[in-house]
Amino acid sequence: MSTTATKQQPEITKWASKDGEFRRQVSSFRDFVSRDKNARFAAEPDRYHLYISWACPWAHRTAIVRQLKGLDKIIGLSVVDFLLLDKGWKFSSSEETPGAIPDNVNNANYIREIYFKANPDYEGRFTVPVLWDKKNATIVSNESSEIIRMFNEEFNDYIDEDKKSLNYYPENLRKDIDELNEWVYDTVNNGVYKSGFATKQTAYENHVYPLFKSLDRIEKILAENEYLVANTFTEADIRLWTTIVRFDPVYVGHFKCNLKTIEKDYPNILRWARQIYQKAGVADTVNMHHIKHHYYESHSQINPTGVVPVSNGPDLSKPIIKS
Numbered sequence: 001m002s003t004t005a006t007k008q009q010p011e012i013t014k015w016a017s018k019d020g021e022f023r024r025q026v027s028s029f030r031d032f033v034s035r036d037k038n039a040r041f042a043a044e045p046d047r048y049h050l051y052i053s054w055a056c057p058w059a060h061r062t063a064i065v066r067q068l069k070g071l072d073k074i075i076g077l078s079v080v081d082f083l084l085l086d087k088g089w090k091f092s093s094s095e096e097t098p099g100a101i102p103d104n105v106n107n108a109n110y111i112r113e114i115y116f117k118a119n120p121d122y123e124g125r126f127t128v129p130v131l132w133d134k135k136n137a138t139i140v141s142n143e144s145s146e147i148i149r150m151f152n153e154e155f156n157d158y159i160d161e162d163k164k165s166l167n168y169y170p171e172n173l174r175k176d177i178d179e180l181n182e183w184v185y186d187t188v189n190n191g192v193y194k195s196g197f198a199t200k201q202t203a204y205e206n207h208v209y210p211l212f213k214s215l216d217r218i219e220k221i222l223a224e225n226e227y228l229v230a231n232t233f234t235e236a237d238i239r240l241w242t243t244i245v246r247f248d249p250v251y252v253g254h255f256k257c258n259l260k261t262i263e264k265d266y267p268n269i270l271r272w273a274r275q276i277y278q279k280a281g282v283a284d285t286v287n288m289h290h291i292k293h294h295y296y297e298s299h300s301q302i303n304p305t306g307v308v309p310v311s312n313g314p315d316l317s318k319p320i321i322k323s
């Protein structure tokens with residue numbers, strides 16, 4: 001057994017604290033890729049590699065921005081198996097698990113090996129996404145909200161001309177985007193997890209009602225606007241969207257977020273979700289098999305039978321009806 005395997009790590013199977021509340025760990029690698037050529041992590045083509053899970057909503061954000069900005073040509077991608085079991089995220093071949101992409105950079109079998117390569121004393125959780133720097137052989141960042149900001153701007157010298165002007169965090173909208181991100185993160189992106197992983201009734205109810213209050217608030221915004229902030233497609237939309245895509249097929253049932261559904265009760269959120277799904281490249285980042293099988297087969301404390309429901313949620317490829 002390797003030394004890394006004997007380290008004390010938080011148990012993957014235990015999601016909630018004693019009080020029944022789920023608390024997400026703060027990401028620990030927080031460096032930034034910079035367009036400045038002298039920076040430690042300077043932007044360069046074929047230097048950085050992105051590790052994701054198609055199932056994970058946080059990793060999904062990074063896959064979307066990589067695709068929209070045309071960074072797929074200069075930033076490599078590995079995709080873990082959808083099953084998250086005791087040793088954490090694992091790599092599989094695409095024959096074993098269609099949609100998986102093995103690690104051809106570090107040749108790891110598990111994501112944890114990448115964390116230990118970057119820091120042999122690492123004691124946190126082994127989460128995706130991970131942005132890896134091949135030159136320094138280390139992790140730049142494991143925080144999706146910061147990886148999408150790097151992808152948005154720092155690689156512009158190396159991408160196609162038509163993609164350079166795409167800016168999902170424009171200077172003049174930053175304050176409004178930040179403000180919206182804050183409550184959407186707390187009550188929606190993380191709200192579904194806090195509801196679903198709660199192990200006490202009060203903990204669950206403390207999060208499920210605010211979640212739907214926020215969805216109602218979002219529905220109102222989208223009744224009058226095409227996008228969340230200033231009628232402009234921004235990172236605020238991308239960050240919320242990965243949760244909405246998973247909402248009906250997974251969170252309604254698996255996480256007990258069942259006061260309403262997107263398909264039946266939120267026509268404007270549905271219209272907006274279709275609009276984003278139909279942007280070039282975005283549909284390629286949605287792997288509903290990985291999404292459903294991850295949640296329903298990995299969280300045995302919630303779904304011990306591992307049976308996966310049949311519906312994929314609303315058909316997002318349908319023509320958009322504007323109300």
Ligand SMILES: N[C@@H](CCC(=O)N[C@@H](CS)C(=O)NCC(=O)O)C(=O)O
Pocket residue numbers: 012024025026027055056057058059088125126127128129142143144145
């Ligand atoms: N703050 C992180 C959160 C990432 C995260 O929690 N990823 C989950 C998957 S959805 C994960 O990898 N969990 C594995 C674990 O906690 O063991 C981000 O936004 O990048």
